[in-house]
Amino acid sequence: MGIAIRSRGLRIHDLVSKSAMCLFYGVAGAGKTNILLTLTRDLCREDGPCLYISTEETLHYEKVGKQAENYANTLFAEVHELDKLLELFLQLSYMDFRILVVDSINSLYRAVAYEESSLAKFTFSLGFLRSMSVQKGFKVLASAQVRAGEDDVEASGMSLLEYYFDTVFQVGFERDKRFVKLVKPKYKVPLVNYFEINEKGAVWV
Structure with missing residues (x-):
């Protein structure tokens, strides 16, 4: 077993910066939203405009409000239906955003997975x-929900997500520590970073 690379988040930020489509998946409460908000703050502060879409009412507006100047280049939106999310995606061709953030990208699909057309959508x-x-050269950052009650940590629609996203991270807990582990692309030596959450967002430790 290789020794995990622990770089206080520097390597993860570098991978995210170079990735066209980057996904974070994990259990509820692991810190996916906080990671996306932190990355949005860091990347969009200078490289906007950005669009942040929340689909599951987990956006921490109080944290955004306390750092409003850091999110000045970010537009926030909430969408609660799969059709509305798809409609908003289609409108991106007429918009000029540099970064799109979706939290989470599969939650609305999970809600209607039983419908015949949901998988196609x-x-x-x-x-x-x-x-x-x-x-258009814009970056996509997204989170994905994990199926409840599963022994293996896997997001709904994971085979599709892994196909379309070029960089995939798992977010979870290890001995009461929060971690981010690189899943795709695979390296011989695993990349794992630990982080904490405070009033400003995710902080690498």
Whole structure:
């Protein structure tokens, strides 16, 4: 077993900066939203404009409000239906955002997975984002929910998510510590960073 690389978040920030589509998945409460907010703050402060879409009412507006100057280049939106999310994605072709953040990208799909057209809509939305990322050069950051009650930590629609996202991280707990582990691309030596959450967001330790 290789020794995990622990670099206080520097390597993760570097990978995210170089990635066209970057995904964080994990259990509820692991810190996915805080990581996305922190990355949005750091990346969009100078490289805006950015669009942050919340689909599950987990956005911490109090943290955004306390650092309003750091999110001046970010537009926040809430979407609660899969069709509305897809409609908003389609409108991106007429917008000029540098970074799109979706928290979480599979929650609305999970809610209607039983519907016949839901898988097609979810697949189309991921493919469209990938195409737009290539054509317009914007970055996509997203989180993904994990199925409740599963022994293995896996997000709903994970096979599709892994196909379309070029960088994938797992977020979770290890001995009461929060961690971020690189899942894709794979390295011989695992990349694992630990972090804490405070009033400003995720802080690497």
